Amino acid sequence: MLGPAALLVVALFAVVAGLVVGGGAAPLLIQDPGPAVRWGLPIAKLLVNVSAAGVIGSLVLAVWALSPEKREFDRALDLAAASAAVMTVAAAATGLFTFLDVTGEQLDAGEAFGMKLGQFLTAIPLGQAWLTTTLVAAAVTVLCFAVRNHTALVFVTLLAVASLVPLAQQGHAAGAAGHAAAVTALGLHLVFAAVWLGGLIAIVVLQPVLDDKRLPVVLARYSTVALIAFIVVAVSGYASAALRIGDWPQLLTPYGALVVVKVFALVGLGLLGAIWRRFIIGRMSQQVASGLDTRPPASGATRPAAPAVTRRPLWLIVIVELAFMGLASGAAAALARTATPVSEDAVGSLARTPAEILTGVPLPPWPEISRYFTEWNPDLLWLLACGFGIFFYLAGVRRLRRRGDTWPVYRTVLWVSGLLLLAWVTSGGINVYEQYLFSAHMFGHMLLTMAIPVLLVPGAPVTLAARAIHPRKDGSRGGREWILLAVHSKVASILANPIVAAVLFAGSLWVFYYSPLFRWTMLDHTGHVWMVAHFLITGYLFVQSLIGIDPVPYRLPYPFRLVLLLGTMAFHAFFGLAIMMGTGLLLADWYGAMGWGTDALVDQQLGGGIAWSIGEIPTVALAITVAVQWSRSDEKESKRRDRHADRTGDAELEEYNARLAAIAARDAQR
Template sequence: MLGGGAAAPLLADPGVVARYGLPIAKLVSNLAAAGTIGSLLLAVLALSPKRPEFGRALDIAAVSGALWTLAAGATGYFTFLTIYLQPFSLDAAFGEQLAFYFGETPIGQPWLITMIMAAAITVVCFAVRSPAVLAITTVVAVAALWPVAQTGHAGGTADHAAATTAVYLHSVFAAVWVGGLLALVLLRGALGARLPIVLARYSSVALVAFIVVAISGVVSAQIRVGGWEGLDSAYGAILLSKVAALAVLAGFGVAYRRALIARVADDRRPRTAFWSIVVAELAVMGIASGLAAALARTPSPAPETPAEQLADPSPAELLTGAPLPPAFEPWRLLTEWDLNLVWALIAGFGAFFYLAGVWRLRRRGDAWPVHRTILWVTGMAALFLVTSSGFAVYERYLFSVHMLGHMILSMAIPITLVLAAPVTLAARAIRMRKDGSRGPREWILAIVHSRYVGVLGHPVVASVIFAVSLIAFYYSPLFSWAVTDHLGHQWMILHFLLSGFLFVNALIGVDPAPYRPAYPVRLMILLATMAFHAFFGLSLITGTSLLLPEWFGAMGREWGDAPLADQVTGGEIAWSVGEIPTLALAILVAVMWSRDDSRETKRRDRQADRDGDAELNAYNAMLEQRAARSATVDTAAGAPAASELRRPEA
């Protein structure tokens, strides 16, 4: 095969079965995973649970999941034969070695985890028909691709995290793309006249998937090829072939959007129009998937030398896999870069879809405040900067930079996002589904109005999560996981962002919420949280030991403050810089309180003008009735009447 993945090794040959079985099993595993994810995604986003198409899609997902389970096991087994060069045997020694491989080694464990997750997905798809449970199952199916993504080419040592992220995103969105089309082919009979509608929905998802596949592919190629000279190799040849296949797929995507859907709906022979492009697209997709499997078995041109194998590795290289960056200066926060592809894509798509929603409102004549658009774009830009600029570079070495990024993620960015009212925009701009299916609008509103979000978004609960997270995160193993592990780092960013969003939304949110307390209560909650935040900052300032000495204290850097002094600076940032957004929140709550009182006063004035101040007259009449009843009771009890209390005239 191209790249030498199936060629017999010069020194030791695992056998023709393993050499050819491994790429074939990997290809089947990829296609089965795609079928599972694609079918689930269509069921969750495009199909109606009230129609037979929904159950058929879940049956396809279940069968694909079962095939994924078997193919993942076969891939892991053939990988074992290739590495250990052991012929198949029924003796105990072979079984013990195979069990050790799947249970203990970093190459075998991912395939075992994938098998277990795929088997669980299969069971759920057979047994459950709840859209909410299936949405969670789709997330689990996407997560099942993560363990295997870490077993391919890791890129250069300094680019390991970026390479793993690019591989994972590439595999996930390729599965969405390929699997969606496979599901459409198998669902065509069940869809009937609804085929054009579901095709249109799939094409929108496929467009997003293509963009992510292309971008992640470029990032991955840049890491593994190293430079233009790397294209002159077997790996480069396979990569160029895959790029060509993706370009052909992009052409099919354009045909989908412009011509195919209309032809399927209007053509006298829709069957021919549908199959003519599906067969060709599946063929090209199969070629691209096969090339991807070949890339996984081909050595990349870029050198991949672990830090521990370097001649004289620095402590920082041993800990992070990358050399120390230049000496820190504040301006380097905007000049040094370490692209976080996940959050870069989230920020990019977030800004695009928000602007698209505003554009749709403007086209139909509806107004949308300009300041909300500016706030949202500002928040997305800040999210990109904090996760991919010098903040991402230096936070691994300086606790103070880490804390500054934390404050921006959890306090500054949420203010801009909450005031931009994204849920209100989505409810107004996204078209409502009337066929019983759940689109983006329906899912957003279902999540916002769910009882779980209602509990988490309650002001007291949100403030407790926001405040207690500081202690729970920094004084527990979570901090070490977030700093030393790439997956933990992504979780940290997500947690900071969501906890801050829930807290800010409970205080000054514009979007609908299950419950918002009175403004005096909001100010009390804010002041209590501010006090807790100040206490946390003081604990860092007065602390005499490092939170993570085996990391921040072992970098061996010769620039910047000493680790403990830098931690004190981080505490000062948490106390002082962190209070700036809190002060802004207090001002915003006070302004909203004042405006709310003004609106209530104007409402009452308009009501009084309409009904002749009926409310005030009714209130005065009630007082007069109470006074009359009181006078009657006093007279009956023998109290002197009002006339008897008058002073006699002279």
């Protein structure tokens, strides 16, 4: 286990050096918690980060790359369970150190200390975050021992990822002026760095049970995941650094110096990853194909000369890569204790108007129509999702065409257009003004739930994935297997039912706007992400039930599809009219308190008008598409019957005529 040892040694060295350079462990002038806390807290956070990586990376590898039929699968889950146990202890210690650091209390076993600690963990957001992380890590520990079902492990993996959400919502991100952008960037950075680092640790631990044929296969699958993680970590790291550093001269500050160290480590990791993909994996696969053993010979044994690349240089690269990851992890732990060049009190300095107090960001320019196309508030999560969605779709189309298969151009155009529109809605002018104007919010909502799905559904992504992704035959599950399993699952069959999809599409409007969910999405960025995903999915399911190309368990006959469409859209229009005619504000302490020079009630009524009227265009498009599909279906059925008649010589028609003649003859005899 030389690789993990190198990781920990380098990480500890980096965090100690980073604390010295950044002053994160310097004594405080007031309520100094003592050297044990000043040094122990960042080291405990480092252990949380590394152990979380061990959990998430091992689970992702088990779900994506490993076969439940082989020893590698159980070994990965054992590593995940052990890492989760370490994470539980480390998170509990971090919560205790954080309490001592914040309050200046001295550790003792008295009742008063216990009461203060309990109040911190249950009533203070920072304490609640560490308590939540500790409890989730403990639950994951138990589940990794108890669960061996391949499908159920997906939910265990999601729970492990959820343990990092409280960490993303704390730290420097919590105080940044661009709170939503900071939380998103930090969350993506934590999750994908954990997948990257943890997957490599798992590879090292699993290598004794991976034979010569199996190792290149698992390495290739991990390499694909690592490449995606590298891109996300690089982009999210840049976004986080830009928010906290500001100008280029700030790189000369202690915080900037630690960021430079992380950039250096990231560049080194990128180069090592390129060596992996370009040379190591390919050479090992060639060795296996040629029937040569890639293991080094036992002591005293003789073996024919093997190619230059064997397991030994591979593990040398892995050890160096883990050392770079340790450097990055240690620098990250030190950064959490180092003051940022951009003040975390920027929110308070911006709070000059009610709107700025509520949103915590400077007011954008007045919302003229052109501003919706020139102003930007990037949401990194959805930008990355759209980027990867376009890339993998085009890669699938390219694979089909390279092997001689066809794929309609209009599907590609519609899919790319839909994702570009989604990127604009979540990062363009609508995302800028929806916090201030209900009408902008409603316009974005209507595009998410109606316009974007009308573009995405005809793209038939499931059909493309089923045709383009290579099937696996070793018992593991890749993209094709997981997509088809999800599409044919019991849950999907219920959600894809046309009636259920219509109820979710129309009913969620009333539930969302007339329940605390609406407030949650305005006050919490996690709620905002949920809102976008929810309305996008419900709209997609409804449109899929009407004009979808991808396979579904049941489709309504075309006449009933038109009836369902008209009935649902009438219900939708009634919702818009209810808001347009309403005289009470839905979120009075938000939109009504902006004080931005607009009449909140008039703007809300405008939003109702948008909800009522904007649905007409997608409705007409859907109705026309259903009618065209109906017509083409009738044409196909007529052609099928004609071909059948040609093959059988009109046997059915002749039989029918003979039956009529027999009836006529019988009647004549009477």
